[in-house]
Amino acid sequence: MQKTVLITGATSGIGLACAGKFAENGHRLIITGRRKQRLEETKQQLTEKFGIPVLTLNFDIRNQQAVQEAIENIPDNWQNIDILINNAGLAAGLDPVQTGIIDDWERMIDTNVKGLLYISRAVLPGMIERKKGHVINIGSIAGKEVYPNGNVYCASKHAVDAITKGIRIDTVKYGIKVTQIAPGAVETEFSVVRFKGDQEKADSVYKGFEPLHPENIAEVAYYTSTLPDNVNINDLVIMPTAQASATILHKEL
Ligand code: NDP
Ligand code: 8X3
Secondary structure, eight states, X not given: OOOEEEESSTTSHHHXXXXXXXXXXXXXXXXXXXXXXXXXXHHHHHHHHHOOOEEEXXXXXXXXXXXXXXXXXXXXXXXXXXEEEEOOOOOXXXXXXGGOOHHHHHHHIIIIIIIHXXXXXXXXXXXXXXXXXXXXXXXXXXXXXXXXXXXXXXXXXXXXXXXHHHHHHHHGGGTEEEEEEEESOBOSSHHHHHTTTOHHHHHHHTTTSOOBOHHHHHHHHHHHTSSOTTOOOOEEEEOOTXXXXXXXXXXXX
């Protein structure tokens, strides 16, 4: 059965790979992000390649009013969202708390925590009304462990871990599935964003081992959506084989 899948942060990395995976399997997509041109290019590519309908929504997830308006104004035939993939997120900086940059903290908390809440708040009532739906939150190993200088990013992902459990508890009586996927190192634009455009520093994160690829996460996200109605995967921690914990990586440099 064709499902309607809303993916936040589909202009890059894991979100973009999820869009490809769900499109390949014939589902119709609502893709969101701030970079409008990338959304339009992805829409064109996926529509041409897989013949599926794609709706683009261009908003900053930190803006509650923009999130609410975007969801309210979705055309009627797109309103029945079956799967919400809460993927949009970022790390900004890697500094000790005592010298941390306040604006970095605000961006991480506003995006990873408040943005995820805003979109969930806007989409969940429809799922509850239909007594059907699946929320897939992209957490992180940073939501399971705290690593040096990861402080606020780790806190934001621990919040995703808690919110995932909270949504599951609050919606269990409506038959909603709620899954968290918590990856280790995935090579995306994540580190370029974290290091504010320093490509060399970003590349060094993934040197000497094979990191996860965004498609690996998309594959698993898709799998969690294919299970029978009575089966929900609560939580998955997925690491590169060369990574044992947030800070233990086997690198051959
Ligand atoms: P990317 O930087 O490649 O992608 C991030 C996506 O989030 C982009 O599509 C971006 O879209 C979107 N986004 C960021 N800020 C906003 C915003 N304010 N409003 C709307 N969309 C936004 O990184 P990843 O694919 O790696 O990251 C995806 C998720 O995976 C994040 O939640 C991240 O924390 C998590 N994660 C990543 C890991 C990794 O190692 N890469 C490991 C574990 C978890 P745009 O800029 O167009 O708005
Ligand atoms: C992204 C992976 O190790 O930087 O969530 O926390 S890590």
